[in-house]
Amino acid sequence: MAEAKQVTGPPVTIIEPIDMSQLDSKFRDEIRSMPNGEELAACFACSTCTAACPIANQWNYKPHQLIRMILLGMRSEVLSSKEIWECLTCFQCQERCPQKVRITDIFFDCKNLAAEEGKVPEKILALAKELVDKGQLYVVTAEWEREDLGLEPAVPGLSTDGIKQILRGTRTGRLAGGGT
Amino acid sequence: MGCSVPANYPNYEAAVMKVGEALGMEFEYMTDVSCCGSPNLRSIDYFGWLVVNGRTLAIAEKNGHDIVTPCNGCFGSLKDVQHHLKHDEKDRLRVNKELKKMGLEFKGTIKVRHIVEALYTDIGIEEIQRKITRPLDGVGVSIHYGCHLLRPTDVTEFKPEMLDELVRATGARVVEYPLWKQCCGATVLPANEPLAIRLARDKIRSMKEAGAEYATVVCPACGNQLDLQQIGLKDSYGEVYDLPVLLYPQMLALALGINEDAIGLRMNRVPADSMLAHLKG
Amino acid sequence: MTAAVELADSGIKTVLVERSLTMGGNALDLYKAFPTDDCFYCFEGNRWRPGIRKCFYRSVMIDQPNIDVRTGSEVVDVSRKPGEFRVRISASPKYVEPKKCTMCGLCMDLSRAFYLVSPQCQPQAVLYDPQKADDGAGRAEKECPTKAINLEAEPTEETIRVSDIVIATGYHEMKPIDMVEYEYGKTPNVVTQLELAQMLDPNGKSSGALIRPSDGVQVRHVMMVQCVGSRDERYHPYCSKVCCVFALKHANIIMHEREGTNVSVVYMDMRTYDRHERYYRESRQAGVEFIRGRVTRVEPQKNGAIDITVYDSLLDKYFKSSVDLLVLSSALEPQVDMTGLMERLGLSSANGFVTAADQLSENEVIAGDHLYVCGAAAGPAEVPESATQARAVVSMILQSRT
Numbered sequence: 001m002a003e004a005k006q007v008t009g010p011p012v013t014i015i016e017p018i019d020m021s022q023l024d025s026k027f028r029d030e031i032r033s034m035p036n037g038e039e040l041a042a043c044f045a046c047s048t049c050t051a052a053c054p055i056a057n058q059w060n061y062k063p064h065q066l067i068r069m070i071l072l073g074m075r076s077e078v079l080s081s082k083e084i085w086e087c088l089t090c091f092q093c094q095e096r097c098p099q100k101v102r103i104t105d106i107f108f109d110c111k112n113l114a115a116e117e118g119k120v121p122e123k124i125l126a127l128a129k130e131l132v133d134k135g136q137l138y139v140v141t142a143e144w145e146r147e148d149l150g151l152e153p154a155v156p157g158l159s160t161d162g163i164k165q166i167l168r169g170t171r172t173g174r175l176a177g178g179g180t
Numbered sequence: 181m182g183c184s185v186p187a188n189y190p191n192y193e194a195a196v197m198k199v200g201e202a203l204g205m206e207f208e209y210m211t212d213v214s215c216c217g218s219p220n221l222r223s224i225d226y227f228g229w230l231v232v233n234g235r236t237l238a239i240a241e242k243n244g245h246d247i248v249t250p251c252n253g254c255f256g257s258l259k260d261v262q263h264h265l266k267h268d269e270k271d272r273l274r275v276n277k278e279l280k281k282m283g284l285e286f287k288g289t290i291k292v293r294h295i296v297e298a299l300y301t302d303i304g305i306e307e308i309q310r311k312i313t314r315p316l317d318g319v320g321v322s323i324h325y326g327c328h329l330l331r332p333t334d335v336t337e338f339k340p341e342m343l344d345e346l347v348r349a350t351g352a353r354v355v356e357y358p359l360w361k362q363c364c365g366a367t368v369l370p371a372n373e374p375l376a377i378r379l380a381r382d383k384i385r386s387m388k389e390a391g392a393e394y395a396t397v398v399c400p401a402c403g404n405q406l407d408l409q410q411i412g413l414k415d416s417y418g419e420v421y422d423l424p425v426l427l428y429p430q431m432l433a434l435a436l437g438i439n440e441d442a443i444g445l446r447m448n449r450v451p452a453d454s455m456l457a458h459l460k461g
Numbered sequence: 462m463t464a465a466v467e468l469a470d471s472g473i474k475t476v477l478v479e480r481s482l483t484m485g486g487n488a489l490d491l492y493k494a495f496p497t498d499d500c501f502y503c504f505e506g507n508r509w510r511p512g513i514r515k516c517f518y519r520s521v522m523i524d525q526p527n528i529d530v531r532t533g534s535e536v537v538d539v540s541r542k543p544g545e546f547r548v549r550i551s552a553s554p555k556y557v558e559p560k561k562c563t564m565c566g567l568c569m570d571l572s573r574a575f576y577l578v579s580p581q582c583q584p585q586a587v588l589y590d591p592q593k594a595d596d597g598a599g600r601a602e603k604e605c606p607t608k609a610i611n612l613e614a615e616p617t618e619e620t621i622r623v624s625d626i627v628i629a630t631g632y633h634e635m636k637p638i639d640m641v642e643y644e645y646g647k648t649p650n651v652v653t654q655l656e657l658a659q660m661l662d663p664n665g666k667s668s669g670a671l672i673r674p675s676d677g678v679q680v681r682h683v684m685m686v687q688c689v690g691s692r693d694e695r696y697h698p699y700c701s702k703v704c705c706v707f708a709l710k711h712a713n714i715i716m717h718e719r720e721g722t723n724v725s726v727v728y729m730d731m732r733t734y735d736r737h738e739r740y741y742r743e744s745r746q747a748g749v750e751f752i753r754g755r756v757t758r759v760e761p762q763k764n765g766a767i768d769i770t771v772y773d774s775l776l777d778k779y780f781k782s783s784v785d786l787l788v789l790s791s792a793l794e795p796q797v798d799m800t801g802l803m804e805r806l807g808l809s810s811a812n813g814f815v816t817a818a819d820q821l822s823e824n825e826v827i828a829g830d831h832l833y834v835c836g837a838a839a840g841p842a843e844v845p846e847s848a849t850q851a852r853a854v855v856s857m858i859l860q861s862r863t
Contacts, residue, residue: 046729047774051755057779085371089219090363091331098693111223123370136215138187149194149444155186156209163214163232170228358760
């Protein structure tokens, strides 16, 4: 196969089959042991999830294909895909799946695994930092708007210490502190 | 109340409080609770998300009151976390171990509710209609329910018909449109902004094509996508839809005779003042 | 009906209780049934019976003295003493006596309240609908040449004693109203396969012309969707077995017999098992379009057409097209109201269907002590298979008496 760096090299001819012994056969069990991943193997690739997804038409790997990849053990492809991060978390796929595979939940699990390896999109990493630094995703800036409406400028009861304390000790803290 | 409503849509907060006052609902701001993290926290740190929201749930249990929230993100997070912790013993033990350090415990005794469900169940359509003094004149309003209010159904247990009836109770006409179940795109905004803008555009377009004059939402994130994002649509697509988006309690407040400034109607990004002309009486 | 006939022929008195006013159940609505692509009544080989043209059931139901047909009747109670059941039957008023009716049609001319369900109905008799009673009805009663009509008829109740009970209550076709993505029940041009069969039947409302229910416009493009409610953990986890076959039976009829109309079938797996594989080959050769995938969205348009978006999982692409008729191959469910009866008789259930009393036995028709089941009441079944099971029941009953 031709390498991108070389100007001359053998032309691309046949694409070698994927060597299944190189795949991670434990990946499917890993996902199955994660929250709501139990029904993963019930998938019979009907592609209802893909039909239901509003945005998968611009994905390289469609939802049913990603599930297939998990079942076959294609761990690195799934965890480094852009697709899982573009999931809207709208649960349409999960709602319509005839085998009750909790697809959206499984994609959340994949994102967690990807995050463990430090593979988080930039802007989401920024959100993580917000949570750890400020303890909330949205900070009140227009106090006068609140006062005009007769509300207190500071949000009553909203605390930031508790959440900061918790998240500093979990993966969010590790990610926000510069990643792995 | 969450963190997004007070920061981005204080008018929603005001509307909820005013509506509660008018209908005899007692709301108490929860103390010492935090942002829910939104589905994006769940994506990167499931356990952190469980503990943060478990803590909020435990505080509510200590107070002995149900949690009511006007935000789909908070509703989805809190209800899902409660559902998970109730069914998964291992995670419940892990979370309670962390909560114990703060003097709290999750037992799963209170209910997590969205403001519209509380309005429907606790007050009821009849009572609401009785208190309405300025009903709308049948103006066409399309409803965007929002994904985390509707799905997954085994967790949220919410019926879309409830919001339909609540909207009708104000005197508005519900305009159905083919994309009613579709996501507004809020969650994917950080990961892929053009995609989120496209989703917002598709929703607004579908509503407009079905003949809606206004849209109503029940979540600040959806509100952001459908209301504020219409400016983004002008930039990206060069399209102007001019579809005012009201948070449902704002509509209800107007129908109950509450003054429009009290609910910050002027703060809606796409000018919504024209709604006032549709009030009868 | 097979069981009744064969029992009767063997000298055993049989009472056949049928809830509707005419016998045959879903089979009446199948139009051409597989595997013979013929009206289902005629494919039994007993053509030697005297006095009939082709349909042997027609006169045997009336003429065989050992069969006592009770249409419009329902079993309301059974006392459980196997071998000596006491069955209470509630019968609706018998306004027209089937044994006297000659189907001359006079009453139907005189009054709208008289009607014929189908030319092949069993018993061969006209029916009366009291809700449509008009002045002509009284006249019809007086003028009926065989005095078959009695407008004063009352509902009756009777308790009979029987030694064995055979359950052959058939199936119910699921009406997928809850599956909102298909818009069934919200728009008239979305129908089920049985509803399509009735549309294709030359004896049906449109005399067999394939037109849109909404506005009568000729159907040019039909889309069928398989596995609606079947193989679905949210509705019916089992495969309904025969719907791939009859969907293609319908697709072939449309492609061969209805000019200018074509068919697409959206499927997950094509389960035309056994010898029925030929329907699949024939349909491909007839030009039916097969899309392996699922429906994304169904959008009825104001002009009556439906815009459908589907995902094709073989090509990994989304397609949009405009169709006139969307046909859902919905699940074969247990018959309505079975649970009460099954509980009373202590029957075992599998997915709501009556199942063998002994799960480890390969004898599927024995549902209990002196209790038998055959046909779709036991689960989705073909017609020939149902008749075979009926004969197994007869065999069991005869053996139990020797």
